[in-house]
Amino acid sequence: MKCDNIIKEFLLRDDYNTRPLRIHTHILFCGRCRREIGMLTDIFNSFRNTHPLPMNNDMADSIMQKIYENIQPAVQTTSPFSWIAAWIIIMSGIFLLPFNDQFLWLTKYFGINLQIPVIIVMGFTITIYSIVIIATHMKDIKKFESALKNFLKHH
Numbered sequence: 001m002k003c004d005n006i007i008k009e010f011l012l013r014d015d016y017n018t019r020p021l022r023i024h025t026h027i028l029f030c031g032r033c034r035r036e037i038g039m040l041t042d043i044f045n046s047f048r049n050t051h052p053l054p055m056n057n058d059m060a061d062s063i064m065q066k067i068y069e070n071i072q073p074a075v076q077t078t079s080p081f082s083w084i085a086a087w088i089i090i091m092s093g094i095f096l097l098p099f100n101d102q103f104l105w106l107t108k109y110f111g112i113n114l115q116i117p118v119i120i121v122m123g124f125t126i127t128i129y130s131i132v133i134i135a136t137h138m139k140d141i142k143k144f145e146s147a148l149k150n151f152l153k154h155h
């Protein structure tokens, strides 16, 4: 329960690169939160670094909040289905983005050229997320691979 509060507090911050003492001391002793916060910080930073324009914080936060909501149960149960569900949510987020009010406002403000860099950033995010899924499910993938090889051998 305490871990959930720490992650929530981290996600509510404006600057993900500085952490209050409460989070600092917690992740010093909690490997799970340390990995999760580290991973989220990397995603946030890559998100901002690849974007040619200053990122709208609210938009990034709402996307990350959706990702977080789906990562949380996945970390606890490590069910591949919740990872896939999160992946589908991110993908639909990418396709629904052009219909987002905030995005439409940004497009009006910066011109139509914004659409292309945003799509690139979203592509980058989904790539990172896919890598995370694959990296954390190496065992399942190997199991599937050997099962497939067995199947092909006998058929």
Ligand SMILES: [Zn+2]
Pocket: 002, 003, 004, 006, 026, 030, 031, 032, 033, 034
């Ligand atoms: Zn923790």
